[in-house]
Amino acid sequence: MTQDATTIDSVLDALCFDANGLVPAIAQQHDTGEVLMMAWMNRESVAETLLTRRVCYFSRSRGKLWRKGESSGQAQHLVELRLDCDGDTLLVLVNQEGVACHTGRRSCFYRAARDGALEEIAAPLVDPKALYG
Amino acid sequence: MTQDATTIDSVLDALCFDANGLVPAIAQQHDTGEVLMMAWMNRESVAETLLTRRVCYFSRSRGKLWRKGESSGQAQHLVELRLDCDGDTLLVLVNQEGVACHTGRRSCFYRAARDGALEEIAAPLVDPKALYG
Numbered sequence: 001m002t003q004d005a006t007t008i009d010s011v012l013d014a015l016c017f018d019a020n021g022l023v024p025a026i027a028q029q030h031d032t033g034e035v036l037m038m039a040w041m042n043r044e045s046v047a048e049t050l051l052t053r054r055v056c057y058f059s060r061s062r063g064k065l066w067r068k069g070e071s072s073g074q075a076q077h078l079v080e081l082r083l084d085c086d087g088d089t090l091l092v093l094v095n096q097e098g099v100a101c102h103t104g105r106r107s108c109f110y111r112a113a114r115d116g117a118l119e120e121i122a123a124p125l126v127d128p129k130a131l132y133g
Numbered sequence: 134m135t136q137d138a139t140t141i142d143s144v145l146d147a148l149c150f151d152a153n154g155l156v157p158a159i160a161q162q163h164d165t166g167e168v169l170m171m172a173w174m175n176r177e178s179v180a181e182t183l184l185t186r187r188v189c190y191f192s193r194s195r196g197k198l199w200r201k202g203e204s205s206g207q208a209q210h211l212v213e214l215r216l217d218c219d220g221d222t223l224l225v226l227v228n229q230e231g232v233a234c235h236t237g238r239r240s241c242f243y244r245a246a247r248d249g250a251l252e253e254i255a256a257p258l259v260d261p262k263a264l265y266g
Contacts, residue, residue: 006249014251024157026168033166035159038222050246083251084241085234089171091242101218108217109224113183116139118147118216
């Protein structure tokens with residue numbers, strides 16, 4: 001087997017997918033530590049991510065593989081894939097092109113519980129209309 | 134209402150819990166950016182976390198609230214709770230006492246896909262026997 005195939009087998013063997021065949025995957029910008037988003041992966045998207053080094057999720061709403069950036073152009077390049085102790089969550093260190101959030105913000109986690117309310121702590125960097133036409 | 138109650142209501146209103154009444158919660162060390170673990174919260178654990186400022190999850194295996202550190206002593210103190218764009222994932226900025234992982238490692242994400250294998254990239258800082266007796 002190639003090294004890529006061996007890596008993919010090692011990761012898939014160590015993962016515990018849920019009843020729907022999915023694991024949560026946390027995307028973190030590799031150099032700043034910013035948590036960008038959380039999405040889901042199935043076996044196929046884990047394998048494709050490791051093989052192509054471009055992050056691929058499984059879209060639960062669309063029921064198919066979701067190559068991050070395929071519509072928006074905001075791709076994620078894989079830096080390192082990590083597994084947790086139970087093998088039921090992935091931490092995906094990435095290099096994010098542009099913004100991760102469909103609202104045009106860098107991170108999806110832009111609302112914080114502060115002073116009795118939810119406060120928006122980041123503004124869009126890009127107009128969502130520019131991302132999705 | 135008190136400010137705490139208003140905050141809790143704002144957060145609970147904005148959250149979309151799954152069919153089991155849960156949302157994934159990513160714990161991140163607030164100052165270093167290290168992703169420590171991922172666990173689940175229900176409405177009650179979100180409310181308790183905001184009220185007590187001590188992080189409380191819902192243990193799916195035990196079917197009850199899990200006040201992080203109640204067995205191990207390795208508590209998480211809430212710094213800030215953030216919601217993602219869809220309201221279906223939480224990012225919990227914490228100050229972690231000691232280690233987050235039941236294996237005695239600081240982070241649960243200590244296995245990385247490298248060079249055709251899964252490599253352990255962090256060693257235990259504490260003997261798990263010391264954590265759980």
